[in-house]
Amino acid sequence: MGIRSFAAELLLPAALQPRLRSAVVDTSPKAEAASFAALSDKLSYLSKAEIKQIREAYKFADEAHLGQFRASGEPYITHPIAVAGLVADWRLDAQAVMAALMHDAMEDCGVTKVELIERFGAPTAELVDGLTKLDKLQFPNREEGQAESFRKMLLAMARDVRVILVKLADRLHNMRTMAAMQPAKRKRIARETLDIYAPIAHRLGLNQIYRELQELSFAHLFPWRHGALDKAVKRSRGYRRDIVERVHHDVEKAFAAAKQKSLVSGREKTVYSIYRKMREKHTSFAQVNDIFGFRIVVATLPDCYLALGVLHQLYKPVPGRFKDYVAIPKPNGYQSLHTTLVSPLGTAVEFQIRTEQMHAVAESGIAAHWLYKNDRRSGGAGDAHPLGAMWLQSLLDIQDETRDAAEFLEHVKIDLVPEAVYVFTPMSKIMALPRGATAVDFAYAIHSDVGDHCVAAKVNSEPVALRTELKSGDVVEIVTAPGARPNPAWLNFVRTGRARSKIRHFLKTMEQEESRSLGEKLLQQALRAEGLTLPSTDPTDTEANALWQQLTRWSGNRGRGELLTDIGLGRKIATIVAKRAAQLMAERGTRPDALTLTLGRYAADDAIPSQGGVAIDGSEGASVQLATCCRPIPGDAIVGYLGRGEGLLVHTADCHNGKRLKERDPERWMAVEWAEQPVRPFETMIAVQVRNGKGALAQVAASVSAAEADITHIDMDNERDADVAELRLSLAVRDRHHLADVLRTLKRSPPVLRSARVKP
Template sequence: MTEAASTALQIEEPLEDRLAAQLCEAAAVYLEPKQVDDIYRAYQFGAQYHQGQYRVSGEPYICHPLSVAIILAGMRMDHNGLMAAVLHDVIEDTPATKEQLAEEFGNEVAELVDGVSKLTQLDGKTKAEAQAENVRKMFLAMVKDLRVIMVKLADRLHNMRTMGGMSPERRRRIARETLEIYAPLANRLGINQVRLELEDLGFAALYPLRYKVLDQAVRKARGHRKEVVAKIRAAIDTRLQESGLHCEVLGREKHLLSLYEKMRDKHLTMQDVFDVYAFRIITDSVDDSYRALGVVHNLYKPVPGRFKDYIALPKANGYQSLHTVLAGPFDLPMEIQIRTREMHGVAESGIAAHWLYKSEHEQARVHEWLRELLEIQKNAGDSMEFLDNLKVDLFQKEVFVFTPKGKIVKLPRGSTLVDFAYAVHTDVGNHCTAGRIDRRPAPLQTVLQNGQTVEIITSTWARPNPQWLNCVATVKARSAVRSSLRDFQQQEAIDLGRHLLEKELGSHDAVLADISADKLAEALKVFHLPNLDALLEDIGLGNRLPLLVAQRLLQDGAPRAGTPNERERGEGSSRAAYSPLIIRGTEGMVVSLARCCRPIPGDAIIGFFNPGKGIVVHQLDCNNATEFRKKKQTSWLEVEWDKQAAGEFAAEIRLELVNKRGTLAEVASTISRMGCNIENVSMVNQDAQTSTDFITLTVKDRVHLAGVMRELRKLPVVLKISRAKT
């Protein structure tokens, strides 16, 4: 280390200088002196530009990037990566530019810092959209250089360690993002040490009370377990030595988030979880690992169906180990992991094994995933879709199946034949028509199980089916289907829409070419569409009925919503219900509200074309609407309420009331006080204590109805209240 760098070793100097000295000492263990000097020079540059900036804790801001770099030095990050860590916030938070960094420290460092920096020009974006944009940018940079994500993970880890001064709301938001994206990402990249700490810190910040209770219970249980753990460990160690195996046997403790999730998902008590003992055996070779497995299986009885060989079939993140569960002393279940020292290092460090072990296998595995990630990014329609796809990818668990030639294909649990087809090749997925599982025909939606042999049947005419999106489990399949549908669905929809519209116009002795430009322009303005292709696409996709479009194109005069008499003929119509209601493509049609569910503004709704009644509007979750949609899939269309909807709409509520004199009067008085009229009251059940009544009242919208129900719920005579519908 040079004289300039060694001055930071003085203990009486400020915290930032002491951290710089700690970083230089950690880097000097494996880097050249000149490289350590470059890191110190980066610290001086960052300290200058961050001068006057402080963290919530009151520490100088430069302490944070120094701490991030120290975390990475513990993973043997190269010197350019460490410089980027020290400088990772200067572009985002100071006047320093990417060009300045390139001039001072080289293009490599500048690109790394830019990759970690958040996007600043996100005007008009929601917080969720801004987060998605920044995650997408980070992953694109990560595809070019893995060190970007290493810096970002270390940055997030230090932020999680130092959240004490933040508001509870901000802590929860950061913790949720950490548990949804960064901890799964560390797991996907195999960085187990970082993942465990991110998960426990995130758990503590998101659910502080649950964390505290569980932590205290674990500490208490740990004291009672020491003697049992020591006996089992000694028995395993002795038997391994007798077999000529020199292994390291370690007791292993589950971290708190893992315990919490197991209790929550499997409905276990703390005692049930704590009764599982865990050990890890570290061997010198793969051969020794399998021999050690035989030793422990001879020592304690293995539990059937609980053995997994991740050495022969590694996990997607490169993790390799043998897992087995044994019935230990006093029939206590024991989880045992057996792996080599190098496998253990990769399991703990993941992609950091690039620097620790120079593992070609590890590099190939990660770059394969990054190539898939790049394909997902290209196929994603926007950043929100990319983020959704990423979360699916990060949380996957594996199932292993075989091709007819015996090649192993690794897929997330819950994958179908469609996922398998896309895993083989995108073109295979795009043209698949059916499949065989263990030589037997199977539908494409069939969920795959471990060990099956899978074959895909393709046809050149076949195209992706939109329904596949409901059954696929892999991000590659989902993004490829969406991309393919976007590519050809638009033109196909336009062609289909033209055919349907021409057919409908033909029934009126007209053709589309006869429609004047003015009439077409007027219709497009009413439909809020830019051109004829957009209208035809809407028809082809089923968003508009060709009958309604044809009627609009052929009608004379201004559009109408139906005369009062026509409205009264509608199903459950109301004279105030129609002017504020927008039904896309229903100009000139009679519109009515269904009596069965009585939709009001604010409800999610759906419309059905009913000959003789026009468009009948139901609530989206109405049982009648659901049944009708199943039977007549082409007769429904999207509808929506106008934002300025005003008037009175009939709604029906169901009340269970105390059966005593004056009850209905008290209810009616409250309803009147809330600005509503009662149209009808019917009693469906009555005994000595209670009665069940249905009341039809008029309200302005869903919010108004909620207020009325809230006030009624406060009455002592109201035992239960709900909105009535089929």
């Protein structure tokens, strides 16, 4: 249904149907016959030597799958032959056809990669390996194993696009022959196909495969809905027969009068696309008025625009429904002019205008590279192609930043969104981004350094927030600063997988570096209490390196950096690691130093400022957090709690939450202090009672501003009509003295009755 043209389906005479070259898939039983003869008929485009190699691969696969049967009871070899037939329909090279025949050999038959390399060469073996799932490895759960298998396949695809073409042919044949499977398995495979494989086909321009995969998935997931809509579509054909025939006749007559050669064919929306439109727009079937449309295929690119003029002279166009995908192609390479016209009976009819080459790309996408290239013998089969090349490269970029398979799959799913907006750089370069993309997505699409250091954005020369969603036609300019860094809050609104993975990678890297630095400080402080100094980290110091190796083996870490990071994150207790280090150093003859021991004891005294403790200046980043319950600011007495995997959490000394934690985990507490010159303001909260009158809030804000503080957040109580209202202000202040100045200034304001700092 999804790949049959409307003209061929029901009402246009055979003489009116275009004979276009297209990669129409043969779904007849003959294409799936379990003999090499059925396949060899499709291999005429290959040389005799290549066909001989494919015959050897067929024999190998036949022997490997001997005794295996599909759920339908057919010999298993029928499946590889059918997949190879689909691959041959695309005119892929001999290596791809051989890989299609043997794509399940490694996974199901115990054939090794080395064996395939010896018999069929490394390129074919790499293709088969890229198609092989990781089922033989042990994973904690099915989802993780599936995600890792997807990652393996997608990365193999990024290196050689033939991998995904063979995989899509494999999935298409499986979807066509799923009737014998258990219902639960059918639904799981259909859902996977709808979420992953159909969007990949669309992303690579394989629209014919995309539509059929969607249609088959919908039929297996929701058979009743599919059946009801299918009947409704068939009924509507009868209702609309007259109007479609009239429009077709009028269009052909108009092109004949204009002396312009064209091929006019009808097309029909798939049942799934109708269903999705009904869901998205909350409409009934009767309200979906563009079920039928027409496709005009012309000879040259200028003819596309001439054909558009002919159509607009014939019928009136619907305002706002014209799209030029010829001048600005879709990200997957699709090109056509789209326009919607009002027919003589008042109904809207959509037209697509394209050249034959555009039609080939529209239906077959990347596969058109093989199907329609002039010299099929030239060029490597795995060459980079402009269609989808940027997305394929982005898979490798995301992989560089993301080591977790589930996270990688999440980023890929985000980038599979088909709809796009087209924006311009200040140099007038066009960039395609997913719908809903923001200025931050645009920055990372230009370059990761631009994204990492962006601080502001301008859209159409007007300053906008970084979270602003972009619209087609926007001219976007990014303002950067050398000292800027990604903000974790960006993860709440970025749309592209590239931006999300880059931000996460940067934050993880910074957290690791900060935690390692903190861990080094904590271990150094703990060793001082033992009268020892931190062993050298010089790689040429063999004795110190040997000590670190013993210490990391004891702690279960892979290296010194990982051990220090674990201490900084609170996964290891610095005092325990220090005692083990002291024991190892004692075995090597190192004795505590009296002066260092004195400094360590001096620092351990809570009443005296720490000489070697952790100084808080506000630049620590993710490894040191200020508790939100008490919001400490410079000048407050503070203590540090080393959370399990959370880094250092700083509380005020009189915080009730902090005291409860200290009673529960006394060994995780340590002395911390404020640095002499903090590098940024710190947030605290105050409560202000005011007389509820006109302009009260403005006067409070003016008083805070006069005291040189910033308001970061305001909360008000719900008693709007009361005489007295309470405001809760989050303020950014330098220290306790600055906060005292703010409170004094507020008390002098006429509407303010009282103001005080909020304590937990």
